[in-house]
Amino acid sequence: MKKIVVLTGAGMSVESGLKTFRDADGLWENYPVQQVATHEGWEADPVLVTNFYNMLRRKCVGVKPNEGHRLVAKLEEQYEVTVVTQNVDNLHEVAGSSHVIHLHGELMKVCSSRDVENRRYWKTLTPDDCEVVPSTKAGDGSLLRPYIVFFGEAVPNISLAAHEVSEADILIIIGTSLNVYPAAGLVHYAKPNAAIYLIDPNPVVGGMLSNVHHLHKGASAGMKELSEQLMK
Secondary structure (H helix, E strand, O other): OEEEEEOHHHHHHHOOOOOOOOOOOOEEEEEEEEHEEEEEHHOOOOOHHHHHHHHHHHHOOOOOOOOOHHHHHHHOOOOOOOEEEEEOOOOHHHHOOOOEEEEOOEEEEEEEOOOOOOOOOOOOOOOOOOOOOOOOOOOOOOOEEEOOOOOOOOOOHHHHHHHHHHOEEEEEEEEOOOOOOHHHHHHHHHHOOEEEEEEEOOOOOOOOOOOOOEEEHHHHHHHHHHHHHHHO
């Protein structure tokens, strides 16, 4: 069975109504990124940061995967598929994708603020219980913080993602520029003979690999066209 790796960015979830990344003006949901998505912001005001992610979860609950998410999941009928996403939502999982690697954390998880990657202190929230009371403690006695990779922190799953890309027969990039980290770095791990498809309505300038097939469409329309080629 051939292996597909799907690398997704903010453009994947925008059709579902989610802003999953900061705007060009440095704001995220009208908050300065430095205030809500950095370790310094967390240290300065953990109550504000906790409430910010509570608000994001409330927005996320009830949001449905779009056709692009569903078509990515459907690829598993004929391929071994790994999704590597820069998004913190769980729409790939809700759509049915069974192997998802999150590069920037997961909105529906919280963790120890002292030992972020210690799975013993991870907690997965549910749609019915998606808020964290500020000052709640993790199992190790530290404050419970969002399981989000803040700006300036290491991306713990980047090596795992690179390994998956290196084994792919087909690499599909959706809604993220090949000029922006980590997509720009990961694409260079692809095998020389791997087929690479980029689904994005915007033109990509500079740094393009010669073997990239660019579908100038949004996530759903692009995946519909590509699925018709791949699912025969």
